[in-house]
Amino acid sequence: MVRIRSAISELTGYKPGRQPSGSGWIKLNTNEAFEASPAALQAVQSATANDIRLYPSPSSHELKNKLAKHYSMSPDQVVVGNGSDDILNLIVRTCCEMNDKLVTTNPAYSLYPILSSIQGINFEAIPCKDEFALDIDKIIGAHGQVTLITSPNNPAGTAYDPANIRLICESGNNLVVIDEAYAEFADQNALSLLGEFENLCVVRTFSKSYGLAGLRIGYLLGHEEFCAQIQKVKDSYNVNRLAQIAALAALSDQDWAQNMWSTVRKRRIWLTDQLNQIKGLSPYPSQANFVLVDCGEHKASHLYHSLENRQVLVRYLPHVRGAENALRITVGTQNELDTLIDYLKAIISDTM
Numbered sequence: 001m002v003r004i005r006s007a008i009s010e011l012t013g014y015k016p017g018r019q020p021s022g023s024g025w026i027k028l029n030t031n032e033a034f035e036a037s038p039a040a041l042q043a044v045q046s047a048t049a050n051d052i053r054l055y056p057s058p059s060s061h062e063l064k065n066k067l068a069k070h071y072s073m074s075p076d077q078v079v080v081g082n083g084s085d086d087i088l089n090l091i092v093r094t095c096c097e098m099n100d101k102l103v104t105t106n107p108a109y110s111l112y113p114i115l116s117s118i119q120g121i122n123f124e125a126i127p128c129k130d131e132f133a134l135d136i137d138k139i140i141g142a143h144g145q146v147t148l149i150t151s152p153n154n155p156a157g158t159a160y161d162p163a164n165i166r167l168i169c170e171s172g173n174n175l176v177v178i179d180e181a182y183a184e185f186a187d188q189n190a191l192s193l194l195g196e197f198e199n200l201c202v203v204r205t206f207s208k209s210y211g212l213a214g215l216r217i218g219y220l221l222g223h224e225e226f227c228a229q230i231q232k233v234k235d236s237y238n239v240n241r242l243a244q245i246a247a248l249a250a251l252s253d254q255d256w257a258q259n260m261w262s263t264v265r266k267r268r269i270w271l272t273d274q275l276n277q278i279k280g281l282s283p284y285p286s287q288a289n290f291v292l293v294d295c296g297e298h299k300a301s302h303l304y305h306s307l308e309n310r311q312v313l314v315r316y317l318p319h320v321r322g323a324e325n326a327l328r329i330t331v332g333t334q335n336e337l338d339t340l341i342d343y344l345k346a347i348i349s350d351t352m
């Protein structure tokens with residue numbers, strides 16, 4: 001057997017949500033958008049031979065400039081990655097060495113402990129207070145080399161007040177990262193703090209808000225000196241040409257994007273109402289493109305498997321604090337959600 005670092009051989013790798021093969025599935029388990037940006041699709045379909053023959057721009061030059069303009073920032077304050085997972089990975093590799101600690105909340109995006117283990121660093125997840133609120137004092141007191149906050153929280157859906165993020169940035173802890181994978185569906189975000197704090201960066205993605213999860217494009221907004229260090233660590237050609245072309249087109253079609261985000265918000269309210277009307281189910285308020293629902297007197301595992309038997313996939317998270325008996329449901333198309341609600345009602349009435 002080849003010798004492997006013990007940090008890796010002892011690690012249980014990240015477990016992504018199921019991507020079923022075959023047709024007929026209703027996929028509400030991985031928070032993909034219910035639609036892809038049509039402008040992006042058209043741009044990819046119009047790609048030429050050179051778009052796959054030639055290497056891409058190493059820095060995603062055009063996309064970086066367009067993102068900078070979009071956010072009224074300098075291009076030097078933007079780094080583009082192969083999905084926001086790539087960006088999160090780059091941050092940990094750039095900032096953390098032995099004996100450093102990554103601090104986050106519990107619950108939070110489940111990739112963070114895996115990134116810490118791979119880097120061989122310490123990891124501390126500060127339990128959220130009731131209703132998934134941040135325990136600011138404990139987060140600050142944990143003194144992370146990197147403090148990572150998912151806002152809106154995944155899987156809870158809670159978006160955090162920038163006033164609280166400010167307190168963490170002011171605390172003198174090293175780097176504060178706000179993972180805003182779902183921010184376009186939320187009422188608040190940390191963008192306005194970027195100009196104030198050199199130790200803050202915001203990570204975003206085209207996966208959810210532009211329907212481009214399959215192409216893998218994420219980005220970081222932060223201080224230029226920090227961005228320059230991150231640039232050194234990334235793969236030379238970390239974002240492929242088709243992804244860059246698609247993201248540029250998607251960003252140009254803000255009408256479609258704004259309309260999609262507003263549909264998600266409306267449908268999220270509808271889904272929350274419908275879930276509330278089913279006896280025993282208690283959905284949490286969400287600011288993301290998914291809703292976490294506590295299954296109360298019903299067993300989440302039973303609901304999950306019964307839905308799966310009907311070819312509906314949602315996310316069952318028995319090991320996540322606060323979500324042990326809950327299901328996380330992506331805001332899909334209206335037809336998908338109608339079917340989900342009909343099935344849930346039928347499954348629950350069969351068991352009562």
Ligand SMILES: Cc1ncc(COP(=O)(O)O)c(C=O)c1O
Nearest residue numbers: 083084085109154181205207218
């Ligand atoms: C909070 C959070 N951050 C990052 C990601 C990764 O997104 P990407 O597709 O950009 O890698 C996800 C994916 O589900 C997520 O939930």
